[in-house]
Amino acid sequence: MREDITPQLRERAQLIRERIVEARIGGRFWAAGADNVWDQIARGERLAFAGDDERGLLALIAGASVDWTGPGPFADIAHSPDPDALDRAVTRWLIDGADYRDPFSGRPVAIEAAIDQLAFWRQAIDRNRGLVVAAGIARWKRREVEAMLWPGDSLVFAGNAADAVGAALRGGGEIAVWPSKAPRGLAEEAAAHGVNVHPVEDGFLRSAGLGSDCHPPHSIILDRSGLHLDPTRPSDLEAMIAAPADPALLARAERLMRSLVDAGISKYASGGAPWERPVKDRRIVLVTGQVEDDLSVKLGGAGVEGNLDLIRRARATEPDAWLVFKPHPDVDAGHRRGAITDAVALRHVDQVVRDVPMASMLDAVDAVHVLTSLTGFEALIRGCDVVTHGQPFYAGWGLTRDLAPPIERRRGHNVTKAQLVAATLILYPRYLDPVTKLPCSPEILVERLAAEPEPRETLLTRLRRLQGRLRRTLSVAGGRA
Structure with a gap:
């Protein structure tokens, strides 16, 4: 029946x-x-x-x-x-x-x-179609990167240019590469054989721990048009920011912004005790240090010569403000270039701050001065004034005060914060749930980071931190000598 x-x-x-x-x-x-x-x-x-x-x-x-x-x-x-x-x-x-x-x-x-x-998941897989090789990916983060770049078939990890191009030719596909770790000669070898190479970088909600401490990423970006760090060329991110967004996506971006602020989440950390304003009668301005040989600084630094030059320029722009300098955590950890002694920094700023969650500081300051740091983007989300001395991806859209030369004509019109966030945090990156190791939405990752703000320690991360401390000690000793 x-x-x-x-x-x-x-x-x-x-x-x-x-x-x-x-x-x-x-x-x-x-x-x-x-x-x-x-x-x-x-x-x-x-x-x-x-x-x-x-x-x-x-x-x-x-x-x-x-x-x-x-x-x-x-x-x-x-x-x-x-x-x-x-x-x-x-x-x-x-x-x-x-x-x-x-x-x-x-x-x-x-x-x-x-x-x-x-x-x-279908859309995530379709975004990765055509990728057959990954190069320049450190072994300690290959599992996570493969999960986010999985094209529905196996992904080959190659250690040199010849192997990468050979595997791409056999698979009839393209290469994803970490630009700062790209095998020598990869660009030339790929061009000679007509193989496309696309850059991969950390995403903007990366992890609870530092990448330099070998904490694997929970998000990455892959750009098929260029590199969002390079202001001289178009990129997928730039096109996404400029494109009209539907109301549902913008509403989702607004909710995501509120979740990030409420949970106190930034690129590397979440939570933490509130940072107290050191003075009450002056404008409080944060200046964020950066890794001086970082690719974003090399490509978008606009002539600023390192962290010392940045704080000098910030002081010249804000002569009456209470300037707070926060060194980059990778530099403080001893892994990367850009260290300034506190004595030198305090000639230009009023305070040097370490070991304070970035989100907590952004909730308390009035303005932020950056070179190309993601901190400027995070500050925009929290309603801070943002002054850019370099040319980061979020400059040139009418949301920041830009002191560097304008970025051609590609960023000639203004966008809203919701448009910027929708492109930067929803459409552009690929995310991975740190618990299930499944591709996920940014909302899921925000939940996970809020639930477990402290990074999980492994033998590798402990050894890496010890290595950083030794480097820092030797650097200080060498400076005294």
């Missing part, structure tokens, strides 16, 4: 069918070619399935013709005179016949939420 289907169930089944087709999920949707039924449908191939093959149900949902090679429930649907047969099958097999859970919380969810999650 045929089961009745209510108008409400029929409508829900039809909406689910539409969403499945739109998202192209089900079956081996992550695979490319013959294993992916959605690719077969898109190519107009003749489909042949056994009557109990679930791919046959997907084909029916997509409205494709199927040659049934044997009996089964899905072949019965195709041969049924009942106009509601497919909606009944969707209700029976997909709505009532399965339980769905959120992969990050483990809580039960409706099929619609499960479809949305699978659609997100």
Whole structure:
């Protein structure tokens, strides 16, 4: 006997069918070619399935013709005179016949939420299509990088230019490379063989611990147009910032900003005790130190000659302010260049601050002076005045006071903070849940960082910190000598 289907169930089944087709999920949707039924449908191939093959149900949902090679429930649907047969099958097999859970919380969810999650993963995989090789990726972070760059097939890690280009040619694809660790001669070798190379960098919500301490990243960016650190060339991020955003995305960006502020999250840390304003009757201005040989400084430094030059310029711009200098944590840890002794810094600033969470400071200061630091972007989110002495990705959009030369004509129009955040934190990066090691949304990562603000220690991170302390001690000793 045929089961009745209510108008409400029929409508829900039809909406689910539409969403499945739109998202192209089900079956081996992550695979490319013959294993992916959605690719077969898109190519107009003749489909042949056994009557109990679930791919046959997907084909029916997509409205494709199927040659049934044997009996089964899905072949019965195709041969049924009942106009509601497919909606009944969707209700029976997909709505009532399965339980769905959120992969990050483990809580039960409706099929619609499960479809949305699978659609997100499908989009993540599609963004990575064509990548077959990763180069310049340190071993201690390969697991995380591979999860965020997974193209639906294996990703080869190459240690030199010849191996990288050879693997790309064999796989018929492209290379992702960490620019500062790129194998010698990679650009030339790839160009000679017509292989595209795309830069990969840390994302803007990276981790609870420092990358220089070998804490693996929870987010990365890959740019197919250029590099967001390079103001002389267009980039995917620049195009995303300039593009019109739909209202739903902007509302999501507003919520994300509030979550970041409420949780006290910045690129490397979250939480921490509030930082107290040192004086009450003066404008408090934070100057953030940077790694002096960082790629963003090399490309976008606009002639500023290191951290000492930056604080001198900040003092000249803010002669009456209470200037606070915060050295970069990688420099303080002894891993990177850019150290200034406190005695030298205090000739130009009123205070040097360490071991205070950046988010806590940004909640208390009136303004921030930066070269190209991400701190300027984080300060914008928190409503601070931001003065840029270099040319970071967030300069030139009408949100900052820019002292460096203007960035050509590509950034000639103003955008809102929500537009900037939507592009920078939602559309551009790839995120990884540190708990499940699954690709996730920025909202999930914010939840994780807020729940566990202190980084997990490993033998590698402890050894790396010891190495940094030794370098710092030797540097100080060498300076005294």
